[in-house]
Amino acid sequence: MDEMRAYPTFWGTERSRREGPSHRACITFQLTLAAVFTVLLITAVAFAVQAFQPHPQLCAQCPFDWVGFRGKCYYFSEDESNWTSSQNNCSALGASLAVFDSTEDLSFTMRHKGSSPHWVGLSREGEEHPWKWMNHSPSSHLFQVQGDGLCAYLGDFGLSSSHCSAHRNWVCTKPALQNPRKNFCIST
Numbered sequence: 001m002d003e004m005r006a007y008p009t010f011w012g013t014e015r016s017r018r019e020g021p022s023h024r025a026c027i028t029f030q031l032t033l034a035a036v037f038t039v040l041l042i043t044a045v046a047f048a049v050q051a052f053q054p055h056p057q058l059c060a061q062c063p064f065d066w067v068g069f070r071g072k073c074y075y076f077s078e079d080e081s082n083w084t085s086s087q088n089n090c091s092a093l094g095a096s097l098a099v100f101d102s103t104e105d106l107s108f109t110m111r112h113k114g115s116s117p118h119w120v121g122l123s124r125e126g127e128e129h130p131w132k133w134m135n136h137s138p139s140s141h142l143f144q145v146q147g148d149g150l151c152a153y154l155g156d157f158g159l160s161s162s163h164c165s166a167h168r169n170w171v172c173t174k175p176a177l178q179n180p181r182k183n184f185c186i187s188t
C-alpha cells in the first residue's frame with residue numbers, strides 16, 4: 001500500500017521536476033519568437049509605408065541639364081571659352097570647373113565629354129609648380145597631366161594641358177543636393 005501511494009507521488013514530483021525548467025524554457029522561446037516576429041512586422045510595415053509615400057525629390061539631386069555621379073553634379077558646356085572665363089561661367093552657376101576626387105570621376109567625364117576637349121578645374125602657377133584643383137587641394141599622383149601648359153583639360157587620352165587662353169568646352173562640378181532617399185535614386 002505504501003508503494004501504491006508512493007508511485008503517484010514519485011511520478012508527480014518527477015513530472016513537476018521535469019516540467020519546471022523545460023516549461024520556463026518553452027515560454028522564453030515563445031517570447032523570443034514573439035519579439036523577433038514583432039520586430040520583423042514593424043520593419044515590414046515601416047518599409048511598406050515608406051515605399052508608398054510620394055517622393056517628389058527622387059532623383060532630383062542635380063539641376064536640369066546636369067548629370068549626377070557619385071555625389072556630384074556635372075555640367076558639360078556647349079560653348080567654348082578660355083580657362084578663366086570657363087571658371088567664371090561655372091562660378092555663375094554656383095559651381096566651379098570640374099574637381100575630381102577619384103579616377104572614377106575622371107573616367108565618368110571622359111565617357112560624357114564626347115569628342116571635344118573640355119577644361120577642368122586643374123591649374124598650376126608655373127611649369128615647376130604643382131597642379132592644384134579649384135578647391136586648392138593638391139592633385140594626387142592618380143591624375144597624370146600631359147603637356148607643359150598651366151591649365152588642364154580632358155583630352156581623348158585623359159588629362160592634358162595647354163595655354164589657358166585656348167578656347168575649349170568646359171565641365172563644371174558642384175555637390176549634389178542631399179537626398180535622404182538617395183539609395184533609391186538611380187544616377188547615371
Ligand SMILES: *[C@@H]1O[C@H](CO)[C@@H](O)[C@H](O)[C@H]1NC(C)=O
Binds near residue numbers: 080081086088089
Ligand atoms: C560664359 O561664357 C561665354 C562664352 O561662351 C562668355 O561670353 C560669358 O561671358 C561667360 N559668362 C560668365 C559669367 O563668365
Ligand SMILES: *[C@@H]1O[C@H](CO)[C@@H](O)[C@H](O)[C@H]1NC(C)=O
Binds near residue numbers: 082164
Ligand atoms: C578669356 O576670355 C575673356 C572673355 O572672353 C577675356 O576677357 C579674357 O581676357 C580672356 N583671358 C585669357 C587669359 O585669354
